[in-house]
Amino acid sequence: MSSSADGTDTMRNDDIEAEQAYLSGLYGRLDQLREQAAERLRAILLEAAGTPQGRSHREATRSHWAEQVAQMNAVENGLCFGRLDFAADNPRYIGRLGLFAENRDRDPLLIDWRAPAARPFYLATAVSPEGVTRRRHLRTRGRELTGIDDEVLDLNAGGPDGREDVTGEAALLSALNAGRTGRMRDIVETIQAEQDEVIRSGLAGVMVVQGGPGTGKTAVALHRAAYLLYTHRAQLTKQGVLILGPNATFLRYISQVLPSLAETGVLLATLGDMFPGVTARASESPAAAALKGRLAMLDVLARAVADRQTVPDDHVEVDHEGYPLRIERSVCEDARAAARRSGRPHNVARQMFVTEAIHALSLQIAERIGADPLGGDNLLEEADLAETRRELREDEDVQRALFELWPVLTPRQVLRDLLSDADRLESAAPELSADERGLLLRDRSARWTPADVPLLDELAELLGVDDTLKARAAALERRQAIEYAEGVLEIVEGSRSLDFEDQEEEILSAIDVVDASAFVERHEVIDTRTAAERAAADRTWVFGHVIVDEAQELSPMAWRLLMRRCPSRSMTVVGDVAQTGELAGTTTWDQVFEPYVGQRWRIAELTVNYRTPAEVMAVAADVLAAVDPSLQPPRSVRESGCVPWATRVPADRLAEELIAAVRREAATVTDGRVGVLVPSALEESLGGALTGAVPGAAVGEQPDLRNHIVLMTVRQAKGLEFDSVLVVQPDEIIAESPRGLSDLYVAVTRATRRLGVLHTAELPKVLDALA
Numbered sequence: 001m002s003s004s005a006d007g008t009d010t011m012r013n014d015d016i017e018a019e020q021a022y023l024s025g026l027y028g029r030l031d032q033l034r035e036q037a038a039e040r041l042r043a044i045l046l047e048a049a050g051t052p053q054g055r056s057h058r059e060a061t062r063s064h065w066a067e068q069v070a071q072m073n074a075v076e077n078g079l080c081f082g083r084l085d086f087a088a089d090n091p092r093y094i095g096r097l098g099l100f101a102e103n104r105d106r107d108p109l110l111i112d113w114r115a116p117a118a119r120p121f122y123l124a125t126a127v128s129p130e131g132v133t134r135r136r137h138l139r140t141r142g143r144e145l146t147g148i149d150d151e152v153l154d155l156n157a158g159g160p161d162g163r164e165d166v167t168g169e170a171a172l173l174s175a176l177n178a179g180r181t182g183r184m185r186d187i188v189e190t191i192q193a194e195q196d197e198v199i200r201s202g203l204a205g206v207m208v209v210q211g212g213p214g215t216g217k218t219a220v221a222l223h224r225a226a227y228l229l230y231t232h233r234a235q236l237t238k239q240g241v242l243i244l245g246p247n248a249t250f251l252r253y254i255s256q257v258l259p260s261l262a263e264t265g266v267l268l269a270t271l272g273d274m275f276p277g278v279t280a281r282a283s284e285s286p287a288a289a290a291l292k293g294r295l296a297m298l299d300v301l302a303r304a305v306a307d308r309q310t311v312p313d314d315h316v317e318v319d320h321e322g323y324p325l326r327i328e329r330s331v332c333e334d335a336r337a338a339a340r341r342s343g344r345p346h347n348v349a350r351q352m353f354v355t356e357a358i359h360a361l362s363l364q365i366a367e368r369i370g371a372d373p374l375g376g377d378n379l380l381e382e383a384d385l386a387e388t389r390r391e392l393r394e395d396e397d398v399q400r401a402l403f404e405l406w407p408v409l410t411p412r413q414v415l416r417d418l419l420s421d422a423d424r425l426e427s428a429a430p431e432l433s434a435d436e437r438g439l440l441l442r443d444r445s446a447r448w449t450p451a452d453v454p455l456l457d458e459l460a461e462l463l464g465v466d467d468t469l470k471a472r473a474a475a476l477e478r479r480q481a482i483e484y485a486e487g488v489l490e491i492v493e494g495s496r497s498l499d500f501e502d503q504e505e506e507i508l509s510a511i512d513v514v515d516a517s518a519f520v521e522r523h524e525v526i527d528t529r530t531a532a533e534r535a536a537a538d539r540t541w542v543f544g545h546v547i548v549d550e551a552q553e554l555s556p557m558a559w560r561l562l563m564r565r566c567p568s569r570s571m572t573v574v575g576d577v578a579q580t581g582e583l584a585g586t587t588t589w590d591q592v593f594e595p596y597v598g599q600r601w602r603i604a605e606l607t608v609n610y611r612t613p614a615e616v617m618a619v620a621a622d623v624l625a626a627v628d629p630s631l632q633p634p635r636s637v638r639e640s641g642c643v644p645w646a647t648r649v650p651a652d653r654l655a656e657e658l659i660a661a662v663r664r665e666a667a668t669v670t671d672g673r674v675g676v677l678v679p680s681a682l683e684e685s686l687g688g689a690l691t692g693a694v695p696g697a698a699v700g701e702q703p704d705l706r707n708h709i710v711l712m713t714v715r716q717a718k719g720l721e722f723d724s725v726l727v728v729q730p731d732e733i734i735a736e737s738p739r740g741l742s743d744l745y746v747a748v749t750r751a752t753r754r755l756g757v758l759h760t761a762e763l764p765k766v767l768d769a770l771a
């Protein structure tokens with residue numbers, strides 16, 4: 001049953017009035033709380049700085065109140081969207097945030113959708129009503145109530161309304177039929193029962209959410225992040241939650257969902273962002289990316305590092321205090337063997353290499369200067385030897401020679417050197433064929449690709465960080481800060497008013513009361529970043545929970561990186577093995593998790609497609625059967641009434657026909673978005689033609705999805721959706737990759753309403769339904 005505020009249908013007007021009054025009361029309370037929080041924030045900002053501890057406390061309080069204000073601002077739209085009536089209890093209002101009256105003894109005015117008390121809103125059905133007699137969806141625009149949808153769940157009170165397999169059917173269909181905006185919306189008002197199960201599943205362990213296209217995997221993953229942060233706030237705000245998505249365009253697409261749920265403490269990243277200091281966005285051939293994703297790269301990288309631990313053919317000569325010293329090959333070999341035996345990472349084991357080599361050199365010196373002319377024991381004592389070793393360590397020539405033999409290395413340096421040098425590659429990767437090595441080889445100046453990132457991360461593990469070097473760098477930084485502070489204090493001193501110089505009484509200036517190191521301490525920056533921000537800058541950060549979207553695309557090497565960031569294995573992994581496009585991606589979840597958690601992972605399946613209407617899904621089902629006949633397509637929740645079509649056009653008129661089709665579709669879906677999905681080989685030419693004819697159409701590496709018309713490759717369209725989708729040259733999409741059929745499946749399932757296909761050759765068999 002449905003009613004709108006204009007009073008044209010059956011719902012009693014006084015119901016609307018009563019709900020509007022309640023809603024206004026909630027906004028009144030929200031305003032009051034927001035004003036109180038803003039007042040506290042203002043007071044804190046006016047407080048004096050004080051001691052470092054005081055400042056850190058003040059900073060914590062400031063960010064608490066700033067977050068409160070931000071949260072209350074974020075829920076302004078759709079603050080309250082539901083009401084539950086019970087046979088034997090007071091009604092409950094459900095919203096984006098919990099609100100209490102000033103007198104806390106009373107029932108809450110508004111229940112946060114994530115609280116257990118809100119759960120019947122998503123789960124109660126007529127068959128299993130959980131005490132609920134009526135579920136009411138409140139439709140609002142700003143602070144105004146625009147309509148009400150009721151579902152009566154009490155079987156005795158006149159029978160259930162609507163379908164049993166969906167909850168809140170009217171509200172759901174209205175959300176699904178709305179035109180797309182290029183930014184994903186939250187689904188908090190219409191979460192369905194099977195989605196709710198996933199969202200509220202426990203924090204511990206690996207949960208895989210397998211579901212066909214449009215089943216809400218991304219939406220569920222984001223709402224799960226919000227739910228987990230609400231339920232385990234103390235733990236997760238400290239450790240942070242990571243959401244890994246397939247590319248930057250996708251991250252922008254989902255970027256508004258969590259803020260609209262008033263959650264900001266989540267790090268959204270792509271694989272290319274997972275090595276601090278590197279933003280890996282360059283593209284490479286799918287075959288090269290697949291090769292880099294294989295576990296065989298572990299041996300290649302280990303050998304690449306070992307190859308940097310060198311020994312001379314015969315010896316190296318260095319000058320030490322005017323005398324020549326020989327670093328013999330055998331000395332280097334022994335020192336290298338000892339360092340390798342330690343099992344430590346390269347940069348850490350280097351200490352041992354240096355110690356062993358210096359020891360050998362000190363004996364060489366002892367032999368020269370401490371030899372007993374009478375043939376007795378060496379005359380140097382242990383203390384002399386220790387002094388010799390110290391001198392050797394500090395000798396720059398010796399240092400340089402040892403550095404050459406066992407250098408301090410960075411991951412970027414090792415990977416760049418390896419991938420740009422055929423000899424190094426051959427030495428490190430003898431088991432790869434020459435063709436495979438050719439795939440990896442590239443110019444030194446090449447930009448980083450996402451598939452490089454797991455290799456960099458692996459190298460960081462193999463190389464390690466020498467803590468003594470880190471301590472030295474920190475000491476240097478502090479020394480520089482003190483020098484800077486001294487400079488500041490000198491300026492203060494210099495600018496003392498000359499007028500005071502003759503005065504009798506002593507005037508204290510900054511320089512009299514603080515020395516430079518105290519100054520540095522007082523001004524040391526307090527880390528005000530959120531856990532998510534700190535995590536983004538720290539390769540070794542361990543997250544409280546990791547959520548992976550489009551997880552089927554990750555390579556075995558990428559999984560190693562992620563598992564390192566999440567030793568607790570508290571993970572939510574969402575994906576669809578039928579949509580795998582990357583050659584190094586997976587087609588079975590077992591394969592992914594067996595090495596890390598054995599059989600200890602749970603799977604949840606989503607079976608209803610909320611995006612793609614039944615007419616389009618019928619076409620997609622044939623493509624899926626060709627990908628793997630054992631896979632079942634998800635069931636569409638609605639029909640659009642639009643029949644998918646295919647048109648064959650002459651090859652020399654493809655661009656013109658496409659432009660005409662785009663114009664037609666754009667005129668039909670005026671309230672939504674048109675997506676044109678093309679084979680990679682045609683992206684540039686068709687993109688150019690389209691933007692030439694239809695100014696404002698978005699194309700390129702990171703097109704703005706808010707544009708009315710967007711042209712992209714299928715790879716780029718992963719996870720996205722458009723009201724109308726035009727698929728161009730499906731046969732070429734299939735031919736472009738060994739996973740071409742999966743790519744076509746992805747392409748046709750991006751449509752929320754309309755699907756059209758343009759082709760110049762025969763229509764591929766899998767699209768016979770369109771013939």
Ligand SMILES: Nc1ncnc2c1ncn2[C@@H]1O[C@H](COP(=O)(O)OP(=O)(O)OP(=O)(O)O)[C@@H](O)[C@H]1O
Nearest residue numbers: 187190191192213214215216217218219610611719
């Ligand atoms: N319960 C729901 N209420 C309203 N809209 C929903 C619901 N569940 C999913 N949707 C909508 O359905 C569409 C598809 O959802 P989503 O992108 O999360 O699916 P997906 O499973 O990740 O798809 P794909 O695998 O194709 O990327 C989105 O527009 C989403 O907002």
